[in-house]
Amino acid sequence: MKTAFYEADAFSGSKGDHLCDLDSDYRWEKGDEVWVEANGKRTKLRITWVNVTVKDGTVTRELLGLKL
Numbered sequence: 001m002k003t004a005f006y007e008a009d010a011f012s013g014s015k016g017d018h019l020c021d022l023d024s025d026y027r028w029e030k031g032d033e034v035w036v037e038a039n040g041k042r043t044k045l046r047i048t049w050v051n052v053t054v055k056d057g058t059v060t061r062e063l064l065g066l067k068l
Helices: none
Strands: 002-008 015-023 033-038 041-055 058-067
Touching: 002 041, 015 033, 015 058
Parallel strands: 002 058
Antiparallel strands: 002 015, 033 041, 041 058
């Protein structure tokens, strides 16, 4: 499943900077912690929101995470 990682705003929780995209069947859940290495940066996130979308038979998901 196409998965997009975004940094969540620390105060409002809204979607912030796009960090990366990947194709993964891993079942991400709120509270999971992950290191994202992209564009020469290494960022640790705690997942705060998992948004799954089904459109025209295609499933995608967006993960928002607070920077730790």
